[in-house]
Amino acid sequence: MARMHIESTINGEAREFLCDADQSMLDVLRDELGLTGTKEGCGTGDCGACSVLVDGRLVCSCLMLGAEAQGAEIETIEGIAENEKLHPLQTKFLENAALQCGICTPGIIVAAKALLEKDPNPDESKIRYWLAGNLCRCTGYDKIIRAVQDAAAEMSHPA
């Protein structure tokens, strides 16, 4: 069957790609566009490792078709840093050692950034609920929560 030709904006850049009708956005990002920062965990929307923003909305890219990206604006982990300058969330994840194996980290940073854009000062409970769809099997979450809190503090009051 003929592949579909899709045009969308990815990390601020106009991109076009070919995909199969049943190909997920996650597979398009990784296999067609070489954006392998977005990870596949479960592939069924349970773990959040593949989190991206679509038109400003946090979604699991494994539960979206590449074809659905026509005309959409997509942000992935690759769009978080400004060139060599890390986003405060990335810096604080490093400082707090909020990652071990790292598979969940891109999804958590994308999700946490979406939260801080909506609510620059979330309390711990709000952070935990917001990130409840991002599973981490290494850290036990506390370091992740602290990293997000530190990033929120720094973004509100830059040093």
Next chain:
Amino acid sequence: MESYAYSAPASVAETVALLAGHADAGRAVQILAGGTDVLVQMKGPAHTPRTLLDIKKLDEANRLEVTPEDIYIGAAVSSARMNENAELKSALPGLMEASDLIGSTQIQGRATICGNLCNASPAGDSIPAMIAAGAVCDLASATGRRELAVEDFVVGVGKNALESGEFLLGLRLPMPSTQTKDAYLRFTPRTEMDIAVAGVGISLTLQDLVCTHARVAIGAVAPTARLVPEAAAALVGSTLDDDALEAAAQACRDAASPISDKRGTVEFRRKIVGVLCKRAAAQAAARVQGN
């Protein structure tokens, strides 16, 4: 082997024409809204290639309107969008709670309550809340439109009343009066990311502390969510005193025909659905009174 196809029609007319065309040609077709169930099903062994009709480009399916008379929630409206609508939250807090319970932030960004309804899981959280709120399905096909009450839409586990060539365009709900409020409560072992063991949706109208109208629906304790008119009848005319609440709880227990599975036994589900009925009634009443 046949392969999947994808199409995003721009109008309802085009959508129903495509549905009818596929039906006539004997080709499999499935509506795609948020995709949080459909894409998971596609990865399963039982899913056969078909045409996916994406309804997210339809203006009518994206309608989210709250007017003094009624509320319309289009089939492409995500839970996250519902959650951002202050009027909807204030009019139907119970339906919002149910919608908000479904999945993670990521799932909320795509999932729709109309999809939750079409998926027809016995444990679908939004369904008892919709039934309690008196939601009616707005169904479209090549022969026109028809309406069907939500309690008549789900006909079995994973089965809905959609006819060939027909799809769910949205839900219409009556605007509750200032004396009417709803609530939805469910039991799950965990606080997040879990599936209901039992759930109860209730909408109550109070006049001078007396219940004048009620709708009670139970979920996850039968093959489909069920409207329980006997529970509503037990509440109407009462001040929601202990006897009335116990009678309503008993009606819910009687209406339940649960199964035992890893999430709960028959006995536990039957007991808990009564408890949830009492608590949801108290919560809806407190909301009418502004608490």
